[in-house]
Amino acid sequence: MLDSGMASLGAKVVATSCSDENHPPENIIDGNSKTFWMSTGLFPQEFVIRLAEQTSMSKVTVDSFNVRHLKVETNASQNASNFKFAGEKEFDQTEGHLQSNTITISGTSATHLRFIITSGYDHFVSVHSVNIHI
16 A cells, blocks of 8 residues: 555646645645645536556545545546546445545556545534555
8 A cells, every 4th residue: 555645656646626725735635634625615526646657556545524425536547537437435434533534446557546525514624634555
């Protein structure tokens, strides 16, 4: 498994549907679960992570708060286009602690991952980390 400090491995958050200067999208991959990216309300919300190189993976783990439903799409080209559905999950609501959910995307090889939060338990959601399992 690659750890949530994916930034140290060359991964970058290259697109988001919103940004808050106090909780920037780079926090998703900084390896610190105390930092996070926060949405600015309304759904869907999304972010795209570019990996340093094409990587085969079996699943992704997302640590978040107030996310109700999330879809994962992958892309194997160098530009972030032609995303394909890889998996989705309905998250259970948690009170006072992070949601940690693993989504199986077996047999996937990608250069980009797009995460689409289609609904939340509140107007605002946060994503604290994303891990990929190889």
